Amino acid sequence: MDMPRNTFKQALSQRQAQVGLFLGLANPISAEILATCGFDFLLIDAEHGPNDVRAVQAQLQAMAAYPVQCLVRPANHDAALIKQLLGVGVQTLLVPMVDNAEQARAVVSAMHYPPKGIRGVGTGLERGARWNAVPDYFAQVEANTCLIVQIESRTALQNLDEIAQVEGVDAVFLGPSDLAASMGHLGQPGHPEVKAAIEQGLKRITSHGKAAGVFCADPALAAPYQASGANFLALGADTGLLRSAATKLLNTVRPSVRVAGTGY
Numbered sequence: 001m002d003m004p005r006n007t008f009k010q011a012l013s014q015r016q017a018q019v020g021l022f023l024g025l026a027n028p029i030s031a032e033i034l035a036t037c038g039f040d041f042l043l044i045d046a047e048h049g050p051n052d053v054r055a056v057q058a059q060l061q062a063m064a065a066y067p068v069q070c071l072v073r074p075a076n077h078d079a080a081l082i083k084q085l086l087g088v089g090v091q092t093l094l095v096p097m098v099d100n101a102e103q104a105r106a107v108v109s110a111m112h113y114p115p116k117g118i119r120g121v122g123t124g125l126e127r128g129a130r131w132n133a134v135p136d137y138f139a140q141v142e143a144n145t146c147l148i149v150q151i152e153s154r155t156a157l158q159n160l161d162e163i164a165q166v167e168g169v170d171a172v173f174l175g176p177s178d179l180a181a182s183m184g185h186l187g188q189p190g191h192p193e194v195k196a197a198i199e200q201g202l203k204r205i206t207s208h209g210k211a212a213g214v215f216c217a218d219p220a221l222a223a224p225y226q227a228s229g230a231n232f233l234a235l236g237a238d239t240g241l242l243r244s245a246a247t248k249l250l251n252t253v254r255p256s257v258r259v260a261g262t263g264y
């Protein structure tokens with residue numbers, strides 16, 4: 001048995017455009033529904049969404065039958081958590097709040113087995129190795145492990161060039177919401193100053209030969225971000241889509257229909 005190929009990592013290396021969505025509902029059924037929609041990747045958010053390791057594994061299993069690539073954002077840089085996520089079969093991690101090259105190197109180390117890193121060996125207990133059903137797992141795992149580090153502060157922007165040059169970092173992702181807060185524009189990820197910083201950041205990332213990505217909930221920003229070098233875009237989250245669709249439906253009938261409990 002071969003382990004699944006990380007086609008997302010391959011696409012990044014070839015600079016093929018990838019479009020995806022964040023998943024925060026922590027539900028394998030909604031994850032599977034979205035896996036049928038044609039996104040290149042779906043990213044399970046365990047930083048802000050209520051996704052623990054068991055919830056992540058359940059969603060990976062639900063999406064395994066579909067060609068969509070599954071990424072995960074962990075809550076922090078903890079090496080033990082990273083080990084668990086890789087163990088349940090995560091191949092691509094987007095690690096948040098990376099502010100400097102030292103932090104990036106530590107995450108790289110957590111992602112890989114010795115001598116490159118510090119990841120512990122427990123393949124007989126892990127879905128990622130198919131419980132030792134992949135006979136040459138160690139020969140395959142390196143080529144299919146992908147690390148994205150997330151830049152979301154003024155400090156990180158200042159250190160961006162050093163971060164992008166860290167060996168083992170496959171891509172750099174810009175987070176507009178926290179970056180806006182750090183720049184004094186809390187709640188304004190589309191602020192002109194933030195937008196300019198992101199466009200310049202994307203250019204800096206690609207100048208170092210790394211793939212660049214950005215969270216882009218506003219469709220109007222997709223084109224300028226791609227023109228600045230963004231290889232992959234996250235176009236929002238399942239939670240936002242659900243609320244948007246629900247309120248849109250409600251507002252089409254609200255003038256003539258009384259909704260229980262709302263006073264309308």
